[in-house]
Amino acid sequence: MILLDAIYINNSGGKILLDYLIQELEKSEKKVFYLLDSRVEGKISYLNGSKNEVLLIQASLLNRYKFYLKNKNRFKSVLCFGNLPPNIRLNAVVYTYFHQQLYIHLPKDASLMLKVSFFLKRQLFKYFFSNTDYWFLQTDYIKTNFATKFNVDPEKVIVFPFYPKLIENPNVERIKHSYVYVSNAPPHKNHLRLINAFCSFYDKYHIGRLTLTIDYEFTDLLEIVKEKINLNYPIYNIGFVQRDKLSKIYRQSEYLIYPSTAESFGLGIIEAIENGCKVIGADLPYTYAVCKPSLTFDPLNEQSIFEALSLSLSENTSPSYAKISNKIEELISILK
Template sequence: MILIDALYINNSGGKVLLDYLIEELEKTSKEIFYLLDERIQNENHSLKLKNKVTYLQASLFKRRKFYRENKNKFSAILCFGNLPPNIRTSAKVYTYFHQLLFLELPKEIPFISKKIYYIKTRVLNAFRKNTDYWIVQTDLVKEKLSKKYDIRENNILVMPFYPPFGMQINQNIRKEHQYIYVSNVTRHKNHLRLMDAFTKFYDQHKKGKLILTIPDHAADILNLINIKKDKGYPIENIGFIDRNALRKLYKESEYHIYPSLTESFGLGLVEAIENGCKVIGADLPYTYAVCKPSFVFNPLEVDSITEALSLSLQKNTINSESKVTNKIDTLISLLH
């Protein structure tokens, strides 16, 4: 039996990948045991009768108890939340690492968050010998992970995967000068600078529309959006949307602007290019690890973001190109 330990995954890009992984695993004949976060217990995962699922509170104590009770039960384990098992088991263990904040913290991160991530890195370091292999999404993350935790590069596998959008749909009419930013709302996602830059851009050119996907709980940023809208700036928040609506949004938008200060992968970059969007990206290594963007900017400088937006008004700008391929089948083949 194979264990998929995704106890710390419950939202955002990690949840998108987890849902896709479960969907693909359920197409195989493998016998699977899923360990999932209780916060997603009400979601419908269509599992085969022979496969099992347990929902737990995402705590180190409960996870350790689970592994102590089941340490010799599984032939292979995929830990999908950056953290290897709390204890050494008899299984072949793979740990999927997709959180760059365990490797480096932007200066923008609040002091409390820095302390929390410092503790998390100490925990990860304590558990790192409980996994046989690490799986990452880019060579950039492989290099940083190897260096920070003194892990042999031969034990780090690069296997990006992401859910395709499925069957082609009729091409929407692409709206000129429509900019989107598909992202959650944590501090390093850099929404405030983006909105300041867009308002300066709009003051200069009276063109463009910015669409954001801010969740309902982010009251401060939602209030700022409303203030800017009341002043006549075309900034729209559509909140969380499903995959079908997201694809339609990509298809009708000209640019995906991505000012995040750090990413392990940047799923939105890959999805945007797959659906014909051009990328205006942060001039940071994570951007170049997954794509060749149409324009870049310094994400710490509002004027630089404004300048990139202004350059995008040119005619016949170059298309963006993806550098990654979906390796979900290779990943699944490891688990036996």
Template sequence: MINIIAPNIKNGGGLELLLYLIEHIKVSYPNIRCVVYLDSSVQMLESDNNIEVVHINSSFKKIKLFSKKIDNALYFGNLPPLVKAKNSIVYFHNLYLLMPFEKLIKTSIKFFIKYFLQQVYIRFFIKNVNMVACQNDDIKEKFIKKYSFKNVQLLPFFRLCDRNLLEKNEKKYDFCYVSLAHPHKNHQRLLEACEILVKENISFTMALTIEDGHDDLVEKIKDINLKNVVTIVNLGKLPKEEVCKLYAQSKCLVFPSTEETFGLGLVEAVNMDLDVIASNLDYVYQSIEPSLVFDPSSSLDISLKMKEYLEGNIQKSSVKIENKIDDLIKILIKENKNV
């Protein structure tokens, strides 16, 4: 029996990874009973076969859960338990919990209080787990330095799209960028790059997945489209199946993010035969070999690389990282042989 403690996961890349992990355990490890603790808002998962789902519907119950001694547990929401247990792991995938104090204090009061308190919590209680797992070397080094916790291992995992979609879809977009519009995702610079290309009368199509609540970006997209040079389509937040379809309909992923714990979209896109032009940052090279790179702080450089891509004659991208989902599961069940 293993336990996955994830009541802090509600959306985004964390939820995508969690759903994939649970599905993999269900299909590939049918003899292992897995109890999953989720926030009550996550209703797409139900108990089935070897998976038992327990929904947590209050902050008090979450505190009670973290106060309980649970062996063979994966704490999937970055935070360790309040008590020590045997064979326990924190899976860490939140950049804000590595943010230096001097940078954190410059953010909003709400943001500062939330992440400062969580950082303090981790400092106090991280020794209650045996190991921390993360997705790339940069995060590993930063975590060790910030929290003085040595046993940090690289255990990245990811779900890939069905390549059969490539035969069922025609290419509609020159570029796509699959990402929610968090500040570090750098949509503003990308749209500024598009404006530069419009002024040069360079036409292309691009699909974005900006969620509701970002009216400034949506208005900027409308203004760019009014010039009748390029076409930018905002598809909104997409489920996994539609994301995979979008990859099949696109030629190139443009990825201007300034920070990532992994960069799942990079690996997904290359697996679907897309070229990738991305930020010239370490997290990119730890996952893939991109076709082109740019300075993510420079709208001009992003535009130049997009223009270079449209002109052709670039190298294909390739994946460099290994999926270690089975290694993670085997650590939890303390097995060295296939189950």
């Protein structure tokens, strides 16, 4: 039997990938035990009627330890989906899917709180490090940095990017000089610099519109957006967008602009390209790991973002293309 441990995944891009992974595992008819975060209760309807076992528990080190202690010999293979290997060594082949770049490197402008938080998380990560046999990662760039940072045998690190395709909305008219940033808004997502740069761009050219997807919990940033809108800047915050609506948002936009200062994958970049957007991306390795962008900028420099927006007005901007492919079938085939 396979154990899928996703106890620390409950929202954002991780939840999107988890949903897709579980649905593909269900199609495979493999025998799986799903250990999930109690916060996803009511959000996993695709498991209704499943023949596999599902256990929802409160995400904590203690609860996870108790589960592993009780089930140490039960599983043939284990996939920990959420960066952290098991609390103890198991009598099973263990794979850990690592998808948090911040364990490797923090942005230059990271807050003190973020630095302290990830210092503590790294200590825990290192403590459990030897409890896995293999690591699954999303890009070759992350693989290289991960192997160097943690002194791992590259043969134990396997690149397995995977992502669900969006439901297509083909009959949508693309709006000229429109920019979209599909992302929630923790500090490293860098919304404030983008907003300021876009406003400077609009002041000069009086053209363009910016669509954001900032959720209600980011009150300080939403207040800034509201102030800009009241000053007649064409900024549209549409909040959290369900996946069945995302394709339409991308297909309405000419450009995806992606100023994040740290990413392990950048799912939104792939989704945007597959839906016909050109990419204006941060001049950082994670961008080049997944695509050839149309334009780039220094994400820590508002003037650089402004200049990239200005260059996007050219009629000769080259298209963007993706460099990775979906390897969900290969990943699932390894699990026994």
